[in-house]
Amino acid sequence: MPMEREGQTRRVTSHDIARLANVSQATVSRVLTGKSGVAPERRDRVLWALEQTGYRRNAAATAMRTGRTRTAAVVVSDVRNPFYPELLATLGSELAAHDYRMILWETGAGEDHAAAAVREHLVDGLLFCTAMPGSPALAAARSAGVPVVLLNRTLPDAGVDQVSGDNHAAAATVAGHLLAAGHEHLALVTGPADASTSEERAEGFRSVVRAAGVRWLEVAGDFSHDTARTLGHELLRGQRHPSAVFCVNDLTAFGVLNAATACGRSVPQDVAVVGFDDIPMAAWERLALTTVRQPIAEMAHHAVQRLVARLEGDDSPPTHRRLPCTLVVRDSTGGASPIRDA
Amino acid sequence: MPMEREGQTRRVTSHDIARLANVSQATVSRVLTGKSGVAPERRDRVLWALEQTGYRRNAAATAMRTGRTRTAAVVVSDVRNPFYPELLATLGSELAAHDYRMILWETGAGEDHAAAAVREHLVDGLLFCTAMPGSPALAAARSAGVPVVLLNRTLPDAGVDQVSGDNHAAAATVAGHLLAAGHEHLALVTGPADASTSEERAEGFRSVVRAAGVRWLEVAGDFSHDTARTLGHELLRGQRHPSAVFCVNDLTAFGVLNAATACGRSVPQDVAVVGFDDIPMAAWERLALTTVRQPIAEMAHHAVQRLVARLEGDDSPPTHRRLPCTLVVRDSTGGASPIRDA
Numbered sequence: 001m002p003m004e005r006e007g008q009t010r011r012v013t014s015h016d017i018a019r020l021a022n023v024s025q026a027t028v029s030r031v032l033t034g035k036s037g038v039a040p041e042r043r044d045r046v047l048w049a050l051e052q053t054g055y056r057r058n059a060a061a062t063a064m065r066t067g068r069t070r071t072a073a074v075v076v077s078d079v080r081n082p083f084y085p086e087l088l089a090t091l092g093s094e095l096a097a098h099d100y101r102m103i104l105w106e107t108g109a110g111e112d113h114a115a116a117a118v119r120e121h122l123v124d125g126l127l128f129c130t131a132m133p134g135s136p137a138l139a140a141a142r143s144a145g146v147p148v149v150l151l152n153r154t155l156p157d158a159g160v161d162q163v164s165g166d167n168h169a170a171a172a173t174v175a176g177h178l179l180a181a182g183h184e185h186l187a188l189v190t191g192p193a194d195a196s197t198s199e200e201r202a203e204g205f206r207s208v209v210r211a212a213g214v215r216w217l218e219v220a221g222d223f224s225h226d227t228a229r230t231l232g233h234e235l236l237r238g239q240r241h242p243s244a245v246f247c248v249n250d251l252t253a254f255g256v257l258n259a260a261t262a263c264g265r266s267v268p269q270d271v272a273v274v275g276f277d278d279i280p281m282a283a284w285e286r287l288a289l290t291t292v293r294q295p296i297a298e299m300a301h302h303a304v305q306r307l308v309a310r311l312e313g314d315d316s317p318p319t320h321r322r323l324p325c326t327l328v329v330r331d332s333t334g335g336a337s338p339i340r341d342a
Numbered sequence: 343m344p345m346e347r348e349g350q351t352r353r354v355t356s357h358d359i360a361r362l363a364n365v366s367q368a369t370v371s372r373v374l375t376g377k378s379g380v381a382p383e384r385r386d387r388v389l390w391a392l393e394q395t396g397y398r399r400n401a402a403a404t405a406m407r408t409g410r411t412r413t414a415a416v417v418v419s420d421v422r423n424p425f426y427p428e429l430l431a432t433l434g435s436e437l438a439a440h441d442y443r444m445i446l447w448e449t450g451a452g453e454d455h456a457a458a459a460v461r462e463h464l465v466d467g468l469l470f471c472t473a474m475p476g477s478p479a480l481a482a483a484r485s486a487g488v489p490v491v492l493l494n495r496t497l498p499d500a501g502v503d504q505v506s507g508d509n510h511a512a513a514a515t516v517a518g519h520l521l522a523a524g525h526e527h528l529a530l531v532t533g534p535a536d537a538s539t540s541e542e543r544a545e546g547f548r549s550v551v552r553a554a555g556v557r558w559l560e561v562a563g564d565f566s567h568d569t570a571r572t573l574g575h576e577l578l579r580g581q582r583h584p585s586a587v588f589c590v591n592d593l594t595a596f597g598v599l600n601a602a603t604a605c606g607r608s609v610p611q612d613v614a615v616v617g618f619d620d621i622p623m624a625a626w627e628r629l630a631l632t633t634v635r636q637p638i639a640e641m642a643h644h645a646v647q648r649l650v651a652r653l654e655g656d657d658s659p660p661t662h663r664r665l666p667c668t669l670v671v672r673d674s675t676g677g678a679s680p681i682r683d684a
Contacts, residue, residue, distance in 0.1 A: 031458075050461070050485065071464075079427040080622075088421055092448055101459060103445035106434055116373075117443060119392065122411075143392065225622070254626065261627035280422075280567070284596065285603035286628050 021049035071101045072307060073123040075114060075137055077130035079106055081223060081251055082279045083296075087129060087152065090300035098308050100124070107135065115140035125307045131155050132194045147310035151303040154196045154320065161306040162320040165294040167197055167276075170325035171204030171246070174274050174292060177327060178244045179212050181334065183272065186216040187235055187242035189252050191223040198223070201248045201276055217242060221252050228255025229262075236263045236271060243271060244333070250275035250282050253289055257332065272333040288331035295323050363391035413443045414649060415465040417456060417479055419472035421448055423565060423593055424621045425638075429471060429494065432642035440650050442466070449477065457482035467649045473497050474536045489652035493645040496538045496662065503648040504662040507636040509539055509618075512667035513546030513588070516616050516634060519669060520586045521554050523676065525614065528558040529577055529584035531594050533565045540565070543590045543618055559584060563594050570597025571604075578605045578613060585613060586675070592617035592624050595631055599674065614675040630673035637665050 018025045023042050030038050031046040038046075072095050076084045088104065095102045103123065105114040107130060114137040117123060125147040128138055133155060141148045142159070150162040178186060188205055191198030202218075209216050219235065221228045228247065232255055235241060247253040253275030260267050267273055275282060278293035302321055329335065360367045365384050372380050373388040380388075414437050418426045430446065437444045445465065447456040449472060456479040459465060467489040470480055475497060483490045484501070492504040520528060530547055533540030544560075551558050561577065563570045570589065574597055577583060589595040595617030599609060607613050617624060620635035644663055671677065 047481070047485075069464075079421070079430055080424070082422070082424060085421040085427060088448070101456075103447075105445075106430070114443075122413075139389070143389075225626070254623075254628070258627040281596075281623075284567070285600040286596070 016053060017046065017049045020052065021045040069101075069122060069124055070099060071103055071123045072125045072127060073103050073105055073114065073117070074127045075105045075107060075129060075135075077107045077132075078223070079104070081249070082281065083249065083251075083277045084129060086279060086296050087300055090297045091127060091304065094300055094304040098304065100308075105137065107137065118146050119144050121146070125149075125311050127151050127303055127307060129153065131158070131196075132192075147307060149303045149307045149310070151299060152197065159318055161303075161310070161318050163299050163303045163306065164196070164320075164322055165292075165299065165325045166322040167200035167325075168204035168207075170292045170327070171201040171248075171276070172208045173327050174246055174276075175205045175208035175212075177290075177329070177333065178246065178272065178274065179209070179214065181244075181272070183244040184214055185241075185243045186214060187245045188216055188218045189221045189228060189231060189245060189247040189256065190218065191221055191248045191252070193220070195223070197276075198248045205246055221247070221255075223249050223251060225251045225255040225258075228252040229259050230255075232256035232259025233262060236260055236265050241265070241271065244274070245271060246274045248276055250277040250279045250289060250291055253291065253332075254281075254287060257287060257289065267332050268334045274333060278328055282328075282330070290330045290333040291328055293326045293328050295325065298323055358395060359388065359391045362394065363387040411443075411464060411466055412441060413445055413465045414467045414469060415445050415447055415456065415459070416469045417447045417449060417471060417477075419449045419474075420565070421446070423591070424623065425591065425593075425619045426471060428621060428638050429642055432639045433469060433646065436642055436646040440646065442650075447479065449479065460488055461486050463488070467491075467653050469493050469645055469649060471495065473500070473538075474534075489649060491645045491649045491652070493641060494539065501660055503645075503652070503660050505641050505645045505648065506538070506662075506664055507634075507641065507667045508664040509542035509667075510546035510549075512634045512669070513543040513590075513618070514550045515669050516588055516618075517547045517550035517554075519632075519671070519675065520588065520614065520616065521551070521556065523586075523614070525586040526556055527583075527585045528556060529587045530558055530560045531563045531570060531573060531587060531589045531598065532560065533563055533590050533594070535562070537565070539618075540590045547588055563589070563597075565591050565593060567593045567597040567600075570594040571601045572597075574598035574601025575604060578602055578607050583607070583613065586616070587613060588616045590618055592619040592621045592631060592633055595633065595674075596623075596629060599629060599631065609674050610676045616675060620670055624670075624672070632672045632675040633670055635668045635670050637667065640665055 014025055014028045018028045027038055027042060028046055031043055074091055092102045118137055118140040126141045128148055128150050129152045131138055131150045131153045148160045150158055152164055154162040154164050186209060190202045219231050221231055236259055245256050247256055253273050256273050260271055265271050275289050275291035278291045281287055282289040282291045356367055356370045360370045369380055369384060370388055373385055416433055434444045460479055460482040468483045470490055470492050471494045473480055473492045473495045490502045492500055494506055496504040496506050532544045561573050563573055578601055587598050589598055595615050598615050602609050602613055609615055617631050617633035620633045623629055624631040624633045
């Protein structure tokens with residue numbers, strides 16, 4: 001039943017679709033906007049009618065009319081760090097529950113595109129997971145008045161809602177765990193100096209170790225496995241190597257674990273290793289990493305709540321929510337029993 | 343210099359921006375559309391002028407005028423499988439080089455949203471990395487006439503361009519590698535039955551093993567680590583366990599490696615393990631997985647080339663490009679020397 005006949009180009013309406021599919025216009029609308037709650041059999045009839053008629057709902061026209069795209073962008077700097085895909089999986093379902101589409105932008109190559117898209121109001125709001133001072137997309141969002149929530153990495157005086165783990169307290173717990181096991185030759189592998197997560201975790205660790213009067217060695221990584229593997233090799237190949245290494249994220253810790261294997265050092269007997277994030281592979285038998293579990297789902301939930309509230313007009317002062325984290329002890333620091341007893 | 347004065351709301355034009363920033367209108371346009379090739383100092387002046395005036399280029403208006411969003415969507419089913427972030431990183435830079443923005447949709451929770459967005463022409467084209475028969479977003483794209491390229495997973499008679507690794511040939515090579523090492527108790531861990539990658543790899547493996555008159559055991563996984571770890575435990579805990587296991591992707595192989603560790607089996611002495619993809623962690627010392635390297639960057643390059651050609655009006659018959667893959671031998675099958683000599 002083609003609705004466009006020779007010499008006749010009447011525009012197909014959603015009313016036509018509803019009649020053809022034998023459903024209500026509300027049902028057609030639910031299918032068109034991707035809402036749930038339509039029985040599969042009815043949904044199939046609507047899709048069939050859409051195909052028969054070649055109907056096109058014009059998103060550009062809707063966006064011009066409503067000023068809304070119902071799209072939220074998530075910005076991350078490195079989707080190859082498995083922490084971010086974990087966060088994205090929860091953000092996607094939380095946003096869908098509020099009837100928002102999620103799109104992902106990776107900074108770097110895409111950052112100028114993202115900034116341009118924000119300026120053009122192609123998205124209603126932004127969840128920024130890897131904020132750094134001077135991020136172009138962040139600056140664009142703020143100058144365009146697009147609501148922003150900083151998630152995971154935060155910025156002082158950002159003037160927007162922020163949600164993060166309590167990095168400082170959790171890293172202090174890590175330092176206590178290593179000191180209690182009797183370690184006196186400690187090393188710390190940090191991330192980029194501008195990243196709040198790295199700085200807060202490093203400072204939490206330093207504060208406890210300093211108070212205990214123990215000296216520590218410090219090297220600067222970049223959150224990546226490969227850099228950490230090179231640094232780990234430098235740290236561990238000599239005879240007087242550290243007996244414990246705290247890394248500000250799990251990927252960095254895996255780099256040090258692999259370097260230990262390459263140098264013939266046993267973990268945890270020769271060197272204990274601790275990470276931060278508790279990404280799923282930290283629990284793998286081959287890696288068995290002691291680390292800090294961030295409450296990823298809870299963080300994503302709070303960030304989406306704040307963004308949706310702002311999109312609905314909440315203009316209360318910005319909040320910064322820091323969620324508590326948990327130390328998860330695995331084989332890389334000797335499992336449940338302290339190293340001294342091993 | 344606010345352009346909106348009391349009692350006066352003249353619309354700010356890009357001409358105003360150019361004058362205020364002391365650059366050409368072409369430069370303003372380049373900055374607004376996120377193109378490269380603008381000197382940082384000039385770009386900063388344009389951004390400053392945009393902020394001063396509160397200028398908004400309206401993407402919805404542009405999209406209505408041109409019928410184009412210059413946005414391509416990449417659809418994947420599980421961004422937590424590290425293969426996809428690797429692919430995304432290359433797709434993002436390839437698309438940016440053609441002046442297209444990339445957005446990511448994950449199927450599952452987001453699939454209906456993606457289908458709706460495609461029907462609304464919010465994106466110009468679609469790169470589908472995890473096609474399955476009956477994918478709603480794929481059906482929506484085809485009925486809406488939005489160009490689609492299938493990348494990685496393919497579908498018979500899809501009627502669109504497809505780019506994949508030569509899965510059948512590569513898996514046949516894996517079977518030859520294991521048979522040459524003298525293995526006679528083989529196991530195969532597949533993925534979902536509908537996924538072309540799993541089916542082609544399984545069939546390539548079977549064809550060689552069958553021809554050699556060697557029997558093999560087969561179990562169905564789902565591409566995930568956790569399912570594979572459970573299956574691996576079943577396979578390896580008994581005394582008469584397989585001496586070699588081929589897994590249709592790397593995550594599955596890591597699950598079997600971890601199960602081997604949990605069962606106290608040495609790799610490769612008690613059991614050899616082979617994966618498929620060569621994601622970066624396959625090279626980690628703690629995992630050291632023999633696997634098949636897919637030419638990820640080349641696959642992404644060809645897929646973007648095809649999509650851009652279609653967007654520019656190429657209506658030649660659809661092509662299916664299969665790119666050759668390479669066997670990478672690591673410790674999980676005994677490294678460079680065959681197991682028989684170990």
